Amino acid sequence: MKSKLIFVLKAIVSIVLITVIISKIDWENAVKQLSGANIYLLSVTVLIALFIRWLMAFKWNILLSVNQTKIPTWNIVKIIMIGGFLGMFLPSSLSTDVVRGYYLTKENTAKLHVTSTIIIDRLFGILSLLITGIIGVYVSDNLLEQLNLKPILLIGTLGIFFIFIILFNKKLMERFNAFFENKSSKIHNILLKGYNALSEFYNYPKSLACSFFISLGIQFLRIIRFYLIAEAINVNIPFIYFIVVVPAIMIVLMIPISLGGLGVKEGAAISLLILLGITRNDAIVLTLIESLTTTFVTLLGGLFYLSYKKTQLNNN
Secondary structure (H helix, E strand, O other), X not given: OHHHHHHHHHHHHHHHHHHHHHHOOOHHHHHHHHHOOOHHHHHHHHHHHHHHHHHHHHHHHHHHHHHOOOOOHHHHHHHHHHHHHHHOOOOOHHHHHHHHHHHHHOOOOOHHHHHHHHHHHHHHHHHHHHHHHXXXXXXXXXXXXXXXXXXXXXXXXXXXXXXXXXHOOHHXXXXXXXXXXXXXXXXXXXXXXXXXXHHHHHHOHHHHHHHHHHHHHHHHHHHHHHHHHHHHOOOXXXXXXXXXXXXXXXHHHOOOOOHHHOOHHHHHXXXXXXXXXXXXXXXXXXXXXXXXXXXXXXXXXXXXXXXHHHXXXXXX
16 A cells, blocks of 8 residues: 555655646747757667667676576667566566566576676666766866755765675675674565675676676666757757766666656756856756657567566466
8 A cells, every 4th residue: 555655655756746847948949949950860769779778787687697697688688678568567666676586587687696696787877877977067167056966975975885895805705704604584584684695796807897887888778868969959058068968867767756867867957057157948858859759769678568467378
């Protein structure tokens, strides 16, 4: 009952925010912008969004291979697409990880290893996002100085590094193992197995480094997408602005107050662009087009989901 209530409340937040945003559009100017849009550039942004999904799958496969798990990258692409599609209807971004983990275990992959790769992947995603944000703040000549983002980004980055230090500290791991030795509690055993699974990645620095740099590349591809959409609708915004705005948007997107960040993401993007001197209508049109192209790619996951369901029915 509580989860249903939370779902309804988040849906209301999304609907209200999107309704307010749409009500602020100058439709006459918006139609002119859209009619003159560069379809080729917009098509490129869709291809970049698809390429990001492939990179996410490739990166995840690198982590999975740590325990010799071999899964075709294309299968993981399908799982990521399905997770993104179902995540649109789930109350939290973490729900997407749960969906992806569920489908990956169908590939005969150990649940504990899948969970550990999801956690490491999520940590690298957050770390790369924070570092991208720091780069944006320092190269942008304090464009958003009034928001005082530097302390938040630095503290967040240090926090992620601290988590990795805990996970990969051999002495701490030995103490952890010693503490749980001879303890029969089910919770103790789960914690011990979980910690050991995560700390195992310490022995694969190349896989970790590769995964991190791919995560960083994904963040910059998201920035490029935003910039190309602006170019496609003739909104002249310096590229450097997006190095500041996009990481901030993605950080706000983690706040679980709406369905899949719908409404919150758009509201944050519009507010930040306006702070940077972009007209309200340009900010709204740009943000909504980015959301629509992203949603289009996400909805493609529905085709993979239907195909998967059909395959399951045929097998049964």
